[in-house]
Amino acid sequence: MNLEEIARLCHDITQSYLDISEGVSPIIVETQEAIKLSRKHIMEEIFNRWCPISGEISFSYNGGKDCQVLLLIYLGCLWKYYLDNKDKFNWDKFPLERLPTVFIASEETFTSLELFINSSVERYNLNLYKSQLDKTRKISMAEAFDIFLKEYPITKSILIGVRRTDPFGEHLSPIQKTDLNWPSFVRLQPLLHWKLAHIWSFLLYSNEPICGLYSVGFTSIGSISQTTPNPSLKKLTNSEDSKLSLSFDWEINNSYPNSMVKKSEVNISKLTDEDITLLSTFGEFHPGWYLIDDKLERSGRIKK
Ligand code: ATP
Structure with missing residues (x-):
């Protein structure tokens, strides 16, 4: 699919989600409202200030679920x-x-996530700038963006899939300039109002391939040494396990048609052998989409 075709598909998926009226759970109703507000920010505020085909707008993408939802919308x-x-x-x-x-x-970066990002480049026709690693020292996020902006000075604004429930997300606005200690660009954040449950509902319904790490208990993905599957999703052998339930049966069983995926299956990308070996030390976990509590979303992110 070229960019025109995938953009059309994403439009159709989004529209189809907005048209759901049967078997609608409160989560779906809320997500429909969340999508409408994000589209308003993009179509009425962002596209009126920056031209989306000129290169002035760039998209920050790391293969995570939030930026993937933003990408689809x-x-x-x-x-x-x-x-x-x-x-x-x-x-x-x-x-x-x-x-x-x-x-x-x-x-x-987990190799499965890297492979997923590469497959996203193909599927969504991304012109991906990947920052170069410096083996001699750790480069900060701000510095890496500064280098990117020097290479692509046409960039005026960058879309970011941050949400208000993320750390430091509480006081952000949908359109805002970067802080003084950051390189200068405008942060575009049309997903701020989304909750974790909305992300899963739309992503599972979309039937687009999602990073395989989410299927083995990850709910937010950082670097290898700082991320584990979410402890709240650990499989227990006793009746404790029944505390967890799936809120997205409807979305999975009625997902947007995709000829590459069997009905009622979640479309997940393959995990690499390297990651499977690494993850086997943690035990068994329920998929990330069994968690809808925003407060627990980052419980698998280890702070150093
Ligand atoms: P998850 O929390 O499940 O990993 P996510 O990566 O999309 O999903 P965050 O980790 O909260 O969400 O990051 C917020 C946003 O910041 C991302 O959606 C993406 O737009 C941007 N971002 C974060 N890390 C990077 C990165 N290394 N490169 C480019 N963009 C990034």
Whole structure:
């Protein structure tokens, strides 16, 4: 699929989710409202200030669930932008071939996540800038973005899949300049109001491939030495286990049609042997989407 085709698919997935009216759980109703607000930020505020086909807007992507949700919604908006403007600008084809994207790599990225990011580059037609690792010293996020901006000075704003329930997310706004100790660009954060349950509901319904680490108990993915599966999802042998229940049966059983996936199965990317060996030391865990408590989302992220 080229960018035009995948943007159209993302638009159709989003629209189909918004059209769900049967068997609707409160989570789905809330997620539909969350999507509408994100689309409003993108279509009415962001696209009115920065041109989405000029390279002024870049997308920060690390293969995580939040930026993937934002990517699906953003590509859907890009398709709508194309439809709304093609006559005005006489476009006879989609005006962008690849989406400008930035990934700040760390030495310690899970190989399964790296492979997933590579597959996202193909599937979503990303023009991915991957920061270079410096073996002699650790480069901070701010420094890595500074290097990126020097290479791509056309970038004025960057989409970020941060949510208010993330650390330091509480006081953020959908559109804001970076802090003074950061390189200067505008942070675009149209997902701030999303809760963890909304992310799972939309992502599972979308039937888009998601990073396999989520299927083995991860709920948020950092570097290898600082992330484990979420302890709240550990499989127990006694009746304690029944405390956990799946809130997304409907989404999984009625997911958007995808010929590559068997009905009622979750579309997950393959884990590498290296990660399987690494993870076998932790024991067995329920999939990440069994957790909907925002307060516990980062319980598998070890602070150093
Ligand atoms: P998860 O919490 O499940 O790992 P996520 O990675 O999408 O999902 P966060 O870790 O909360 O979410 O990060 C918030 C956002 O910041 C991401 O969605 C992405 O837009 C941006 N981001 C974080 N780390 C990186 C990185 N290394 N490179 C590029 N963008 C990043």
